[in-house]
Amino acid sequence: MRTQNTALLANVFLITLAFIWLIPLAIMAITAFSPPEYRPTTYGGLQLTHFSIKNFQIVFEETSIVRNFINSLIIACTSVVLVVIFSSMAAYSFARMQIKGKNILFFLLISALMLPVPTLILPIFQINKSLGILDSHLGLIFPYAAFGMPFAIIILRSFFESLPKELEESAIIDGVSHYRIFLFIVLPSSWPAIAVVIIFQFMTCFNEFILALVTIDSPSLKPLSLVPLVYSGQFLSQPGAMFATLIIVTVPVILVFVFVQRFMVNMTIKNNS
């Protein structure tokens, strides 16, 4: 009897909280799906009176949001490739090879995880300038890759260490080189860890803001993360179109998350246990 009551209470609490949590998202959706001429002006826009997708048409006609989306894809995918290749090599080396000063190196890499990105925007701006990659995608791809490597190395190293050594050892005795072992034995059996690295790196690149803000100037090069800022100026008098922009930016990220969430939750559990 009592446990049933508490369970009911728990559910009521959770559902109420979930509704509160959804309010900002509802505001976004309702304003975006209202016709521009019937824009809700009270309750922050939480009242849907008419329905229309006109705002979305406006966005696709008047902005280059598709271009921005492609920019983000280019930046994220390239840095993911760099991170996966180089971090897995380094992680394999940390896990299986002898290097002098290995622990100090590893500690240095880890400490980069505590580093707030904003402390580095000034120097990276200057570095990009002297490398001639300021206001270009490479100017984001390289730093993003560098920031992503420490986390990737931790994840991959612990995964490599958990792989049974016997297979690699017998391959070595058969005279297979380390490069081949890495490429054809270790990497293929590490896909769960690599997937986590890919998802994490992709999401971080996709959402990164401050570095993109200070290094990218040309409108045609701007990634999706700068879009809300860019078009909130352009759509100052058209909140509907602005919120439609926000939805277009948000939906892909949410879809990716829903798609991978089972996977991510399981991975977190693995790492915790």
Added chain:
Amino acid sequence: MNRADSLTQPLQFRGLLFITPVLLFFSVFIVYPVLYIFYLGMFDWDGINDSKFILFKNYIKLFSSDRVFWISLRNAAYWAPLTIISQMVLGFIVAFLLEIRTPFVTILRTIFFIPTIISPIIVGILWQQIYNPFGGLLSDIGYATGFDSLTYAFLADTRTAVFAVIVVNVWQWMGFSMLIYIAGIKSLPKSVLDMAKIDGLSMAKMAMYVVWPMLKHVHLTLILLGVIGTMQTFPLIYSLTSGGPNHATEMLPNYIFQQGFLLHNMGYASAISVVLFIISIGLSILQIKFLKVNFINKELK
């Protein structure tokens, strides 16, 4: 020839070869920048003209007469404990209730986690609709129900603004704590929860006296990540308040951006970066040393 020898001998070289690309990226985009801010922090430079070496003058100005700098530090001092504690308590309660029993686990978990994957810039724009005293959600609810205090312009008052932003930050990141707690609870031995049930402990008691104490490593990880997150806070402030009103919601990253890229005081901005660097690394090392926090739990042991 001994096999083992052939394995270890060239390994030093191969090991280095495997690490080289990472080291290259790491040196150019992380190590060099860190050294660079320490160096540039001792100069007066507008980014274009010749720089002037002034040793510690930037730091003296920062600590002795820069009001905005102290406001930023004060805000970080509010921000870290308030967001971390609220997120942990709320995240734990939600995670516990989700794990114990509810028929809607997946959908609820998704709803709570979605804010963490939305760009903070967007979050800022959305919450302006809630805080807006003219037709915003809170104020209109206030007018409709008679709760006049809700009609207050929270973001426009220097005394309340930073707390209003903190609320938004809790909304955004609670789901992250929840997810980590769910993982923690799932990894507890099942017998513990069953035993507690058999002993007839109420859910509240079970949460407080059995589950919470067993998740110490999770709490510590969340505190560490929370402190690091506080030091990174930029886009939410940038879009919600731009650091205003009258710098009341300024955080160090925003101040770096402002000094470096809007006012072109590169040297001064570097000095602020150095302070932020020292605070962040210092706090992290303190926690790792004294609280024995681990980043991704067992990885670093």
